[in-house]
Amino acid sequence: MLGAPFARSSSAQKLPHKTESGIIHVFVGLAVLMISYSLLWLSFPSLLVEAMTGLLSAAQVSVTRIFDSVVPLLVIKLMDGSNLQLLLTEQRCGLLSIAVFGFLFLLVMHPLKGSIWLKLAWLEFGFLVGLTWSLLRLLVAVLLSYHLGAGAFAVVNFLIGPLTDILWVVVVWSLMLSTLTSKKSG
Numbered sequence: 001m002l003g004a005p006f007a008r009s010s011s012a013q014k015l016p017h018k019t020e021s022g023i024i025h026v027f028v029g030l031a032v033l034m035i036s037y038s039l040l041w042l043s044f045p046s047l048l049v050e051a052m053t054g055l056l057s058a059a060q061v062s063v064t065r066i067f068d069s070v071v072p073l074l075v076i077k078l079m080d081g082s083n084l085q086l087l088l089t090e091q092r093c094g095l096l097s098i099a100v101f102g103f104l105f106l107l108v109m110h111p112l113k114g115s116i117w118l119k120l121a122w123l124e125f126g127f128l129v130g131l132t133w134s135l136l137r138l139l140v141a142v143l144l145s146y147h148l149g150a151g152a153f154a155v156v157n158f159l160i161g162p163l164t165d166i167l168w169v170v171v172v173w174s175l176m177l178s179t180l181t182s183k184k185s186g
Contacts, residue, residue, distance in 0.1 A: 033102045084150045094134025097165045114180040122176040133168045
């Protein structure tokens with residue numbers, strides 16, 4: 001039966017439409033991702049400086065902001081009298097984490113069935129959760145180094161950084177997948 005014609009199933013005939021829709025979803029998602037990330041790149045470091053300064057001041061921790069360089073710098077007076085100089089790089093701000101999240105989200109989630117608006121809402125919600133977790137991670141690391149000394153910052157930041165990133169990514173992806181599957185079956 002080598003010369004027998006190949007019979008196409010009905011699902012194979014619908015595939016190009018789904019592929020075109022998936023490609024459109026990916027391109028729209030890429031555009032939204034780039035716009036959102038650009039806005040966050042421009043505004044979030046200064047918002048993080050304000051938030052960290054306010055929270056640390058509320059905890060009665062002496063903090064000084066320095067905006068002389070491209071990257072904001074916080075100088076925190078520790079309990080032992082030493083200073084912790086904290087450069088708020090893209091990695092410490094959480095911008096690197098949400099960039100990785102955004103591109104993985106784009107590649108994995110947008111080709112799936114479901115409303116593009118729901119996917120975009122989850123992408124933006126993921127950004128919000130990721131940046132909030134980054135703020136909390138940074139605050140915990142600074143407060144622990146305030147009590148334990150400047151050397152504790154590197155250890156705490158190294159240990160809890162990847163754990164918090166994995167935690168928020170898994171939670172957001174799980175919630176999004178459950179939302180997409182419940183919309184599909186409902």
